[in-house]
Amino acid sequence: MVHGKEDNRVNWIEQLCLSTWESVYRLIYFKVQNREEAENITQETYVRAIPYLQKNRVSPDKQMAFLKTVALNIIRDRWRQHQRRGTTADLEAISPKEAALEDPAEWSVQRMAIEKALNELNEEQRTVIELRIMKGYSVAETAQIMKKKETTIRVMQHRALQSLTRILHDRTK
Amino acid sequence: MHDNEHRLSDYIDQLNAEKKPKDHGYPTADPELQELFHTVRLVRILREPAMPEQDFPAKLIRTVTDQLVPTKPKKKKRAWMASIAGIAAMLTLLLLIHFASLFDHPNIVKAMEKAFQDVNAYHGFLEIVETNAQGKTTTQAKLEIWADKHGRYYIQELEGSNKGVITVNNGQTKWQIRPSEKQVHRFPAFPDPYRFAFELGNEIKGIKQAISTNIIGEEKAANRPSWIVEVTPQGGEPYRIWIDKETHLPLQKQYAMQHGIQYKITYTKIEWNLAIPEKLLAYHVPKGFQEINQNTEQIVTSIDEAKEAVGFLPEVVEQIPSGYVQDRIAIVPDKKLIKIYYRALDKEIVIIQGKATGEWKLAPTAMVGKIHHQTAEIQSPVVEESGVLGAGGPYAGLTNLHSIRWRQNGFEYAVVGHASLEDLIAFTKELTNGAFEMPTHKDPFPFKPQVEVPVDLEREKNDQKNVDAGSSPWKLDPVFVAQVFVSLQMSPGGITGDYPIRYEDLRIIQNNGKEAIVEVNAHNTPIKRVYLKRLIRQDATGIWTVVGYDPAP
Numbered sequence: 001m002v003h004g005k006e007d008n009r010v011n012w013i014e015q016l017c018l019s020t021w022e023s024v025y026r027l028i029y030f031k032v033q034n035r036e037e038a039e040n041i042t043q044e045t046y047v048r049a050i051p052y053l054q055k056n057r058v059s060p061d062k063q064m065a066f067l068k069t070v071a072l073n074i075i076r077d078r079w080r081q082h083q084r085r086g087t088t089a090d091l092e093a094i095s096p097k098e099a100a101l102e103d104p105a106e107w108s109v110q111r112m113a114i115e116k117a118l119n120e121l122n123e124e125q126r127t128v129i130e131l132r133i134m135k136g137y138s139v140a141e142t143a144q145i146m147k148k149k150e151t152t153i154r155v156m157q158h159r160a161l162q163s164l165t166r167i168l169h170d171r172t173k
Numbered sequence: 174m175h176d177n178e179h180r181l182s183d184y185i186d187q188l189n190a191e192k193k194p195k196d197h198g199y200p201t202a203d204p205e206l207q208e209l210f211h212t213v214r215l216v217r218i219l220r221e222p223a224m225p226e227q228d229f230p231a232k233l234i235r236t237v238t239d240q241l242v243p244t245k246p247k248k249k250k251r252a253w254m255a256s257i258a259g260i261a262a263m264l265t266l267l268l269l270i271h272f273a274s275l276f277d278h279p280n281i282v283k284a285m286e287k288a289f290q291d292v293n294a295y296h297g298f299l300e301i302v303e304t305n306a307q308g309k310t311t312t313q314a315k316l317e318i319w320a321d322k323h324g325r326y327y328i329q330e331l332e333g334s335n336k337g338v339i340t341v342n343n344g345q346t347k348w349q350i351r352p353s354e355k356q357v358h359r360f361p362a363f364p365d366p367y368r369f370a371f372e373l374g375n376e377i378k379g380i381k382q383a384i385s386t387n388i389i390g391e392e393k394a395a396n397r398p399s400w401i402v403e404v405t406p407q408g409g410e411p412y413r414i415w416i417d418k419e420t421h422l423p424l425q426k427q428y429a430m431q432h433g434i435q436y437k438i439t440y441t442k443i444e445w446n447l448a449i450p451e452k453l454l455a456y457h458v459p460k461g462f463q464e465i466n467q468n469t470e471q472i473v474t475s476i477d478e479a480k481e482a483v484g485f486l487p488e489v490v491e492q493i494p495s496g497y498v499q500d501r502i503a504i505v506p507d508k509k510l511i512k513i514y515y516r517a518l519d520k521e522i523v524i525i526q527g528k529a530t531g532e533w534k535l536a537p538t539a540m541v542g543k544i545h546h547q548t549a550e551i552q553s554p555v556v557e558e559s560g561v562l563g564a565g566g567p568y569a570g571l572t573n574l575h576s577i578r579w580r581q582n583g584f585e586y587a588v589v590g591h592a593s594l595e596d597l598i599a600f601t602k603e604l605t606n607g608a609f610e611m612p613t614h615k616d617p618f619p620f621k622p623q624v625e626v627p628v629d630l631e632r633e634k635n636d637q638k639n640v641d642a643g644s645s646p647w648k649l650d651p652v653f654v655a656q657v658f659v660s661l662q663m664s665p666g667g668i669t670g671d672y673p674i675r676y677e678d679l680r681i682i683q684n685n686g687k688e689a690i691v692e693v694n695a696h697n698t699p700i701k702r703v704y705l706k707r708l709i710r711q712d713a714t715g716i717w718t719v720v721g722y723d724p725a726p
Contacts, residue, residue, distance in 0.1 A: 007388070010238050010280045017234045025229075029222040033214045035191035039225050046237045079197060114215055133216045136189040138607065139182055154178045158209070161181065165212045 009054075016053070016063065017046060024067050031075050041078070045071040117167040125160035132157055177206055184210055191223050226593055227712070231381050238280055281402060281416060282386055285377050288421040292373070294321035297443035298331075299371060306433040313436075319449040320372060324519060327453040328369050340369070343454040344516075345501070346468065350459065357458045359466045363514065363521050364574055364591065371438045374519065376423050380404050380414065389413075394425040395441050407714060410641075470503040470512065479504050479511045487511040487526050488586070490603035494596060497522065508564040515600070522590030522600055525561045529585040534559055537652035537676075540684045542577065543610040549579035549601075551611070553594055553686070554713050556650075561585045577601045577609070612685035620688050622704040622721025630708065637709040637716050648716040652679045655691035655703040658719045662699055674698060687711045693725075701725045 024045060029038040049070040052058075058066055118126055124146075131142045132153075143150045180196070187194040196210060301313040314333030320326040328340045339350040347360040368375075380386055383404045390401045394415035405411045410429035417424045425439040458464050473479045480486045482504045493499060493515060500516040510527040535541065535550045536557035542549035553575040555562070562578055577597050578587040588600045601609045640648050647653040656679055660672040674695055682702075683690040691703045702723040707715035 010242055013238055013241065014234050017237060018230055021230055021233055022224075025225065026222055030218060031214075032193070032197065033217045034188050034193055035223040035225060037193040037197060038222070039229065040193075043233055043236050046233065047240050050237060050241055110215070111219060114219060118216070129216060132185055133189075133213060134219055136220075136610075138186065138189075141608070154182045157185070158178045158181055161209045161212050162205075164216070165208050168212065168215070 012054075013046075013050060016050070020064055020067055021046075023064060024071055027068050028071050028075065031072070041071060041074050044074055048074065113168070113171060117164055117171065120167050121160060121163055124156060125163060128153060128156045129160050129164070177203065177209075180206060181209055181213070185213055188213065188217060226595055227382070235283060238283070242280075281388060281400060281421070282377075282380055284421040285416060285423070286381065289373060289377050292322065292422070292445050294319065294446045294448050295373065295443055296446055296449075297440045299369075300439050300441050301333075301370065302437045302439070304435045304437065306430070316369070318369060319453055320369075321449050322374065322519065324365075324521075325449060325454060326369060326372070327449060341454060341456075342368075343456065345472075346456055348456060350462070355462050357462050357464050359464065359468050361468045361470060363523065364589075371423070371426055371440070373423060376414070376426065379406060380423075382407060391418075395439055395443075397424060399424055407710070407712065469505055469507060471506060472501055472503050474502075476502065478502075482506060483509045483511055483527070485511075485528065485584075487513065488584075488604055489513065490524075490600060492603060494599040494603065496520075497596075505564065510561060510564055517592070517596075520590065520592035520596065522588060522592050522596060524600065524604065525564075525587040525589065526584055527561045527564070529560075529580045529583055531560070533580055535681060537679075537681060538650050538684075539681065540612050540686050541681060542579075542612050544579045544581060544601075544605050544608050547580065549577060549609060551594070552576045552578075555589065560587070562587045562589065579605075579609075581605065612683065618683055618690055618702075620683075620690065620704060622702070623723045625721045626719050628708065628718055628720060633708055633716065633718050640716050641714065649714070651684065651689040651705045651717040652676060652681060652691055654705060654717045654719060655679055655693070658703055658722075659693055659698060659700050663697075679703075689717065698725050 021042060025038055025042045028041045028045070029035070032038055032041065045067055049067050053063060053066065118129065121129070127146060128142065131137045131145060132139070137145065139150045139153050143153045146153065148156070184194050184196060194210075196206075296319050297317075299316045299318055301315075302310050303313050304310045312332065314335070315331040317329045317331055318326065319328075323344060324342070325344050326340075326342055330336055330338045337352040341348055342362050342365055345362055347362045347365060349358045349360070350356075351358065380402075383406050385405045387403050388400050389403045392399060392401055392415065394417070398418045399415040400418060402414050402416055403411055404414055412429055413427045414423050415425035416422070422443075423440075424443070425437065427437045428435060471482075473482065476487060476489065479502055483506070496517045497515040497520075498517075500514040500521070503512045503514070504510065505512065508527065510525055513524045515522045515524075533548075535548060536552055536559060538552070538556045540551040540553070542551050550559075555574050555576045560578060560580075562576060573591050574589065575592070575594050575597055576587055576589040578585070579601075580586070586604060588597050588604070590597055590600075598609065598611065636645065636648060639645055647657075653676070656672055656674055656676055657668075659674050659679075660668050663673045674693060674697075678693060678695040678698075680692050680694060681689060682692045687707050689705045691705065693700055693703065700722045703719055704721040704723075705717045706720045708718050708720075709715055
C-alpha cells in the first residue's frame with residue numbers, strides 16, 4: 001500500500017470537493033449570476049476554507065454551512081475590494097456552528113416575489129425584461145422581435161428595471 | 174442617463190454570456206445603477222443556473238490540491254552528454270527527468286495526466302489475455318502499436334485470429350490492409366468507431382472522469398514496479414489499472430469478470446517517441462491488393478470547388494472558435510453534402526450541410542434547443558442519425574460523439590464532434606449568428622405535472638445498475654419509458670402483444686438532458702403528457718424515471 005499522509009489529505013480533499021461542490025457553486029451562482037465568476041469563487045472558497053476545516057476538524061454536517069459562509073464572504077470581499085472600507089473574510093471568526101445557511105425556502109419566496117413584481121409591469125416592459133434577461137437575447141435580437149430600434153430597447157429596459165426596482169423596494173418597506 | 178443605459182445593457186450582455194461583469198470588480202459610484210444591477214441579478218434567478226462543464230469537479234480538485242498539498246523537493250539529476258542516440262536519447266532523458274519529478278507526487282491521476290502531457294507519441298507491444306471462470310488463460314492477440322497525441326495510429330496484429338492485419342488512421346483517412354483477402358479497405362478518418370484498446374490518452378481521460386480511483390496495492394506489470402488502482406467509472410463495473418511507478422503511465426488494465434470471462438490487456442514493452450514514422454502513416458495499396466473504398470467522401474480544395482460539385486454555397490463560420498483550425502473540406506457527391514472539418518489538439522468537429530429534404534424529425538432521446546423559434550436537435554451522445562446526420566457518416570452509437578442539428582432557410586445543418594458540447598455550441602452560434610439556444614427549464618412548458626407519480630429511489634438506483642451492466646437499455650430512452658408507463662396505465666394487468674400506444678404516437682416536446690416532457694398523440698390515451706427526470710445520473714448514461722403526468726382532457 002502506498003497511502004501516505006499526503007495521499008490521505010488529497011483523498012480527503014477529493015471527497016469533500018466531490019460531495020459538496022454543486023451546492024456551493026449553486027449558492028455562488030445565485031449571487032453572482034455568471035458562470036465565470038461562480039467557477040472562480042468556488043475554487044477560491046475551497047482553497048481558503050480547507051486549511052481551516054482540516055485544522056479544526058469540523059464535523060461533516062457542519063462543513064457545508066462553513067463552505068457556504070466562506071463563499072458569501074468572498075463574494076462580499078470581492079465586490080468591496082475597490083471601495084475604501086473594504087473588509088476581508090476572517091475565517092477564524094466564523095463559527096461553523098453558527099454559520100448561517102441560505103435557506104432554499106427563502107429562495108422560493110424571493111422567486112415568487114420577483115414573478116409577482118414582474119406581473120405589475122406593463123406588457124412592453126415585461127416583454128423586454130423577459131427577452132433580454134430571462135431568455136438572454138441580445139439588444140439587436142430583442143429589437144427585431146419587438147419591432148423597435150435598438151436605442152429604444154435600451155431605454156425601455158432601463159425604465160423597466162427602474163420600475164421593477166421600485167416595486168420590489170415598496171414591497172420590502 | 175444615456176451612459177447608464179449603455180452600462181446597464183452591457184451588464185446584462187456580460188451576464189448573458191456567463192462572464193464576470195466589469196462592475197463586479199470595480200463597483201460603480203452610481204448607487205442607482207448598482208441597484209439596477211442587483212435587480213438584473215434578481216430577475217436572473219428565475220432561470221436555472223448555468224452549470225460548469227463536466228470536468229469542473231476534476232479541475233476544482235486539481236486547483237485546490239495544487240495550492241494546498243505541498244510536493245516534496247525534486248531530486249537533482251546528473252546532466253547527460255549527447256550520445257549516438259542523439260535527439261531520441263535526449264528526449265528519453267527529458268521524459269525520465271520529468272517522470273522522476275512526478276514520482277513523489279501523491280495524486281496518481283494528476284501525475285498520469287502530467288506525464289502524458291510530455292508524450293508526443295509512443296510505440297509498444299500489447300498483449301490481450303482472456304481468463305475464464307475456471308481460471309484458464311488464453312492469449313487472444315498480440316499487437317504492435319504506434320500512436321500519437323493527435324489520434325493517429327498504426328496497429329499491426331502479430332498474433333491472434335487477425336494476424337497480419339494492419340490498421341492505420343493518419344487523420345485524413347483510415348485504412349485496413351487484410352493480407353488473407355489481398356484487400357485494402359478505406360474508411361473515413363473521422364469519426365473512428367473502431368479504435369484500438371488501451372489507447373493511453375483515452376484511458377487517462379476515462380480515469381479522470383471516474384467516480385473514484387483508489388490505490389489498492391503494488392505489483393509488477395510487464396516486469397516494472399507498478400501501483401494497482403481500482404477505478405469506478407461513471408457507468409459500468411469497476412476495473413483495475415496498473416500504473417508504472419517510474420513513468421506514471423498505465424501499463425496494464427484488467428476488466429471485471431463478465432459472463433464468466435475476464436480480460437487483461439498489458440503493454441509488455443513501451444517506449445516514447447517524437448512521432449510515428451511517416452512511412453507507416455502513408456497510404457498505399459500493396460502490389461496485387463484490391464482497394465475497397467468504403468468512404469464516399471471526396472476532399473476538395475476550396476469552398477468554390479465544393480459549390481461546383483453540390484450546387485450551393487455553404488455557410489462558413491466567420492470566426493473559428495478559439496483553439497481550432499480548419500482542417501479540410503469534403504463533399505459527399507451522391508448525397509449533395511458539404512463537410513467542413515475543424516481540428517484542435519485532440520478534438521475534431523465537422524459541420525455537415527445540405528438541402529433540407531423530407532420531414533423534420535427529432536431523435537427521440539435528443540434534447541430540444543431552439544434556433545429562430547425552430548427546434549434544434551441536440552444529441553449527446555449521438556444515438557440516432559436523421560437528415561444530414563444519417564447521410565454524413567457512421568455517427569450513431571459512438572461514445573463521446575455529440576451533435577447539434579437544425580434547419581434554416583431550406584438547408585439542414587449538423588455540427589458533429591468529438592469535443593465538448595460547449596465547443597459544438599460555439600460553432601453552432603457562429604453559424605446561426607448567435608440565434609442558437611440551449612434548452613432551459615423555462616421553455617416552452619413549465620415542468621409542473623398535474624398528477625405526481627411517487628418514485629422509489631432505491632429501485633431506481635438498482636435499475637440504473639442494471640442498465641450500467643447492459644440490461645434494459647430502453648430506460649435510457651425517455652420516449653420508450655413514457656410508452657411503457659402510458660401502456661401500463663391502460664393495461665394495468667400487464668402488456669401482452671403490442672403496446673396499446675405506438676412509439677410513433679409519442680413525441681418529445683421538451684428535453685434539457687435532466688428533465689423531459691413527452692406528449693402522447695393518440696385518441697385512446699388517458700394521458701396527454703408524461704414528465705420524466707434523470708434522477709440517478711444526469712448524463713447520457715442516466716436512466717429516465719416518470720415523475721408525473723397530465724391526464725388527457
